[in-house]
Amino acid sequence: MLDSHLKIKDEGRNQAWDEEFFKLLSETSLKILTQDPQQGPDGWPYLMTETLNSDGSDDQEATDTAQKIFHWLATRGIGMVVNPKRLPYPDFVLSYGMIWSFRETGFFIKYQSDLDQSKKLTLEDPSKAIFGEPTPEFLPLYVRKVLKDFFRDQSVFDAKVLMISADKQNYDLCFSLESLGNPKAEEHDGILEALAWFLPPHYSLALISEKNLPPFKSL
Incomplete structure (x- = not known):
């Protein structure tokens, strides 16, 4: 009980x-x-x-x-x-x-012992990475709406995202720095901490520039 x-x-x-x-x-x-x-x-x-x-x-x-x-x-x-x-x-x-x-x-948390969420996403060779839009299963439409409402409250009206895998095994949900207004580097950790509240604890998140990458997708 x-x-x-x-x-x-x-x-x-x-x-x-x-x-x-x-x-x-x-x-x-x-x-x-x-x-x-x-x-x-x-x-x-x-x-x-x-x-x-x-x-x-x-x-x-x-x-x-x-x-x-x-x-x-x-x-x-x-x-x-x-x-x-x-x-x-x-x-x-x-x-x-x-x-x-x-x-x-059916899971509040998916425990993954091999996931190091503190590790920064690095793209040494973007040509070897995998890119794509988050699927509805990974980021449902109703969650996208909640995120858009949050961003709108921060005067961000077209936040953009892209799924990126540098090793073809682990994926990061990446938010476009340009779409967020190019916040200062010292603000990045605070932004990621805020975004983490809206997403499952086992999701890996990153803020990254769109430069030299495939097009990001609007939420």
């Missing part, structure tokens, strides 16, 4: 704990604490939810299945917090990227 799983202390929570938590969470119902999303400490919008008591003493009018909640959040660019009243931290904070990843694939 989810409630007993959540009794495990923080020091006992690891990848195995996470995976079991995700499974149990997807099978349960949750109490919705606030009808409107709340801004988290990181500045992003989250729906606040609470796990139900095992004795069934909760107000059923304020509950819904986790599956239905995930479906609703996925088209709205909203994350979810599980048990925000827990101290010192909530039981779990799900980014928007984790939410829609589950809707599309």
